[in-house]
Amino acid sequence: MIYIRDLSQQDAGAYHIKLHRQWSIDMTLNVNDDSCCKGSKRVMVNIAGTGNFSCEYSQNDIKNPKVILKEEKDSIETIYSRYSYSYSIINTVHLHIMDSCCGASETARVNSGETSAFSCEYSEDQRYFTKIIFRTRNNIIDEVISTNEKWYQKERLRIYDNRWNLFSVRITAVTPDDGGVYLCGVWNGRHLYSYSIINTVHLHIITKVGVSRVSGYSGGGLMIKCEHPQYKTNPKYICKESDGCSKRKNPGVQDEWMKNGDASLYDDTRAGVLMVFFRELKAADAGTYRCGVNVSLYTEIFTELQLNVKHDATYLKSVTESVNLGEEVNITCQIPEKHEVHFCKEDDDHICQSISSSKVTQMYGSSERNEDRVFTVSISNVSVRDAGVYWCGAETRDTYLTFISLTTKIQLNLIICSQWLYVFLRHEGESISSPFMTDITDFSMIIIISVCVILLLIGGFTLTVWKLIHERRGDTLTHSPDHLQLPTTPSDGLLYAAVSFQKHEEPLSDATVRFSKDEIHMDYATVSHRMRRN
Numbered sequence: 001m002i003y004i005r006d007l008s009q010q011d012a013g014a015y016h017i018k019l020h021r022q023w024s025i026d027m028t029l030n031v032n033d034d035s036c037c038k039g040s041k042r043v044m045v046n047i048a049g050t051g052n053f054s055c056e057y058s059q060n061d062i063k064n065p066k067v068i069l070k071e072e073k074d075s076i077e078t079i080y081s082r083y084s085y086s087y088s089i090i091n092t093v094h095l096h097i098m099d100s101c102c103g104a105s106e107t108a109r110v111n112s113g114e115t116s117a118f119s120c121e122y123s124e125d126q127r128y129f130t131k132i133i134f135r136t137r138n139n140i141i142d143e144v145i146s147t148n149e150k151w152y153q154k155e156r157l158r159i160y161d162n163r164w165n166l167f168s169v170r171i172t173a174v175t176p177d178d179g180g181v182y183l184c185g186v187w188n189g190r191h192l193y194s195y196s197i198i199n200t201v202h203l204h205i206i207t208k209v210g211v212s213r214v215s216g217y218s219g220g221g222l223m224i225k226c227e228h229p230q231y232k233t234n235p236k237y238i239c240k241e242s243d244g245c246s247k248r249k250n251p252g253v254q255d256e257w258m259k260n261g262d263a264s265l266y267d268d269t270r271a272g273v274l275m276v277f278f279r280e281l282k283a284a285d286a287g288t289y290r291c292g293v294n295v296s297l298y299t300e301i302f303t304e305l306q307l308n309v310k311h312d313a314t315y316l317k318s319v320t321e322s323v324n325l326g327e328e329v330n331i332t333c334q335i336p337e338k339h340e341v342h343f344c345k346e347d348d349d350h351i352c353q354s355i356s357s358s359k360v361t362q363m364y365g366s367s368e369r370n371e372d373r374v375f376t377v378s379i380s381n382v383s384v385r386d387a388g389v390y391w392c393g394a395e396t397r398d399t400y401l402t403f404i405s406l407t408t409k410i411q412l413n414l415i416i417c418s419q420w421l422y423v424f425l426r427h428e429g430e431s432i433s434s435p436f437m438t439d440i441t442d443f444s445m446i447i448i449i450s451v452c453v454i455l456l457l458i459g460g461f462t463l464t465v466w467k468l469i470h471e472r473r474g475d476t477l478t479h480s481p482d483h484l485q486l487p488t489t490p491s492d493g494l495l496y497a498a499v500s501f502q503k504h505e506e507p508l509s510d511a512t513v514r515f516s517k518d519e520i521h522m523d524y525a526t527v528s529h530r531m532r533r534n
Helices: 442-478
Strands: 013-019 023-029 040-046 068-071 076-080 092-098 104-111 116-121 131-137 140-146 157-161 166-171 180-187 194-217 221-227 236-240 258-260 263-268 273-278 287-294 299-310 317-324 329-336 340-346 352-354 360-366 372-379 388-397 401-417 422-427 494-500 512-516 525-529
Touching (some): 104 116, 116 194, 131 157, 140 157, 166 180, 194 401, 221 299, 236 263, 236 273, 273 287, 317 329, 329 340, 329 401, 340 372, 340 401
Parallel strands (some): 040 092, 092 194, 104 194, 194 299, 317 401
Antiparallel strands (some): 068 076, 131 140, 180 194, 221 273, 221 401, 236 287, 258 263, 263 273, 287 299, 329 372, 340 352, 340 388, 360 372, 388 401, 401 422, 494 512
16 A cells, blocks of 8 residues: 655656566556645544544545545554545544543633633653643644643743643733633553543633723612623623622523622613612722623623722712602702713612603703702602602713612602592502502502592491481470570581591401591591571
8 A cells, every 4th residue: 555645736647556576557646636625633532432523525526435544653554445446535534532531620711911821730650741732612622732842832822841740831912712621631652642631621711891980879879781782692790800700790591680699680682781780889899890791601801890989978868759649749869960860760679770751751950069960850640650769860871881870869659639538658669558558559549549439428428317317306406495405606516527547557347437526536527517596
């Protein structure tokens, strides 16, 4: 068998092959350039495992026999053949056998542009064998550097062996393309393509795309929106650098608010935004954060976020507003001059969500001082659903994120008044409370009013019956001159009726109605003044 390595056009021509005193063959060798079928690949498989590889050939060779050859150090051996005497080598496969995989495993994270270094420990009997680093990517394993390299260096990679029990690797000026899985191997000394894999390193490359400075007030709220529009569905996170970003906060689910420690997070896949909400800032929350997204399995980008927590009572305050049902309420907020105003309402999970712009009928501001602005927010036609906790604050937009510092908390109470009824509704962020119910909706509000009207009708009917009985007794006294007593003052003829509702949250059936001529039991009464005729 004649095997020609690295075939080129210079090898083309006529050949005469002769076996001494037995036979001879004249052969013409044509060398064709077929770019589709050039290639070399490396396949690694464990001992007793199965090695799979494929070879691509051109359309001209569809009907030609195929062959697999194995190349040794000084020879070549046919592994598979279909009765042919000349072959075109279309692909080279380096099959490496690993007698162990994959040793210890570790994760290394390094910023783009910096130097990555990791070490691999080997046993004493491997001290004088060749050390090698492989990289796996897209199911392909490539050799990146070994101790056979001159000066132990290859481009940006350098390998060092202490010849005792450890060899280390340094990659300078790393790029996102350097991320991936690296295998530390040691040649086992028995076969050229046989190695022991002693360590696996998962190298993550992190790229900082910008820096933003964020300010909030101790005791106030803070909403941070990290924007990654080009990676809408990729997993996103926020972490604090003081603990090495070891405790990464992420929602865990997408398009849903999730609480994580003292913050709530929302991964908005429609806009590619991670929202982080701190309901009550503390001094301990100050520091440097990373707000990032995983671009791929081993690469990520982040915005550095420097959070400053201020202690200033000028802006931070809490107010209470009360308004009648159907009327208009004006809410006043004070924010720094250079910021935009933000107005939102807490939901049941204490997340301050932006309210519909159609609900706010007017929002205008004026400058009281050079550095401050006072804003007034008007909400008209107030309904039961409008009761609750509102926040207003300052909104700041940056290149990579938007943050909203919430400084003024407004408790909006709703008052429903009528001639016979006074109901006071207050929303604490979880439910609405009244003397009758703990959770108010539009439908239940109708029920409340209906029940109250029924009670008033019962009270009115009882009062009418009582008056009729009293008139009959008056007529009897009129026909009996001996018992006739006329009132000496107009007040003697005043009749009082009062409707009493229990202050505690008890069933409606526990409400009572009491009548008296001498005293008023509640704040509201019906007064009837009847003068008897002489």
